[in-house]
Amino acid sequence: MSFVEPLPTIMIEPIVRSALLEDLGRAGDITTDAIIPRSAVLEGVIAARQHGIIAGVDLAALAFRLLDPGISVVVEKPDGVPVGARDTVLRVRGSARAILSAERVALNLLCRLSGIASATGMLVEAVRPHPARIVCTRKTTPGLRTLEKYAVRAGGGSNHRFGLDDAVLIKDNHIAVAGGIRPAIERARQCVGHLVKIQVEVDTLAQLGDALESKVDAVLLDNMSPDQMREAVRMANGRVVTEASGRITRETVNAVAAAGVDLISSGWITHSAPALDLGLDVDMPANQRLQ
Numbered sequence: 001m002s003f004v005e006p007l008p009t010i011m012i013e014p015i016v017r018s019a020l021l022e023d024l025g026r027a028g029d030i031t032t033d034a035i036i037p038r039s040a041v042l043e044g045v046i047a048a049r050q051h052g053i054i055a056g057v058d059l060a061a062l063a064f065r066l067l068d069p070g071i072s073v074v075v076e077k078p079d080g081v082p083v084g085a086r087d088t089v090l091r092v093r094g095s096a097r098a099i100l101s102a103e104r105v106a107l108n109l110l111c112r113l114s115g116i117a118s119a120t121g122m123l124v125e126a127v128r129p130h131p132a133r134i135v136c137t138r139k140t141t142p143g144l145r146t147l148e149k150y151a152v153r154a155g156g157g158s159n160h161r162f163g164l165d166d167a168v169l170i171k172d173n174h175i176a177v178a179g180g181i182r183p184a185i186e187r188a189r190q191c192v193g194h195l196v197k198i199q200v201e202v203d204t205l206a207q208l209g210d211a212l213e214s215k216v217d218a219v220l221l222d223n224m225s226p227d228q229m230r231e232a233v234r235m236a237n238g239r240v241v242t243e244a245s246g247r248i249t250r251e252t253v254n255a256v257a258a259a260g261v262d263l264i265s266s267g268w269i270t271h272s273a274p275a276l277d278l279g280l281d282v283d284m285p286a287n288q289r290l291q
Contacts, residue, residue, distance in 0.1 A: 056113035120155025
């Protein structure tokens with residue numbers, strides 16, 4: 001189980017509200033409004049259909065409450081908690097119209113973020129007993145980066161840069177335009193403040209040697225073999241943070257961790273993680289069921 005500090009409501013409310021407005025369109029939920037009386041009340045549970053790690057319960061709860069603040073939401077499985085098939089994640093009770101109209105948005109967010117948390121958790125488990133940390137990248141869904149990086153934390157991973165202004169990360173195209181690693185690093189150091197860290201991507205051990213002589217803070221070992229990474233870690237000798245990247249899968253990640261790197265970054269956990277299967281099961285009191 002991974003404890004993760006919930007995101008403030010002020011950060012998630014605009015995203016959930018926008019998703020609801022997109023779904024409600026220009027006339028609202030015409031299906032539910034036509035079929036369900038305004039006074040109808042229902043109880044329901046969001047339950048897992050498969051094993052995974054939960055993330056996004058606050059967003060699901062907010063989706064329901066934005067349509068009707070009177071809806072009661074009880075969380076049974078908070079973010080960061082593993083679940084099995086048929087486990088209840090949260091319970092809802094209140095306006096049938098509001099619950100049914102918010103259902104898809106609530107599930108879309110919860111399934112997506114839980115899928116990311118679950119994928120992250122698989123990699124975290126796969127690197128044991130090595131100390132390497134699993135980190136995410138900027139390969140996120142536009143507009144959802146804050147949520148998806150939160151889900152990585154819920155799965156036991158850590159976050160890399162949130163954006164281009166977090167830190168300097170000199171990549172191959174920067175190096176090509178600058179004319180080499182050393183001039184790229186020198187130009188970056190002249191322009192950034194003393195609190196900004198500098199990381200450089202290297203493809204070869206020769207490039208790593210240049211980066212180490214230039215005294216960067218971290219190196220990204222891009223698409224290196226485990227043998228190359230072991231030599232890179234030996235060369236770094238604790239002077240810089242070492243990060244492995246490229247072709248990271250559940251099957252390869254343990255061998256990468258065994259090379260002794262500090263971090264292993266994966267774009268897959270955010271851009272291609274399958275959604276966790278969750279669903280809303282509802283129960284209507286007998287005296288309110290439509291005849």
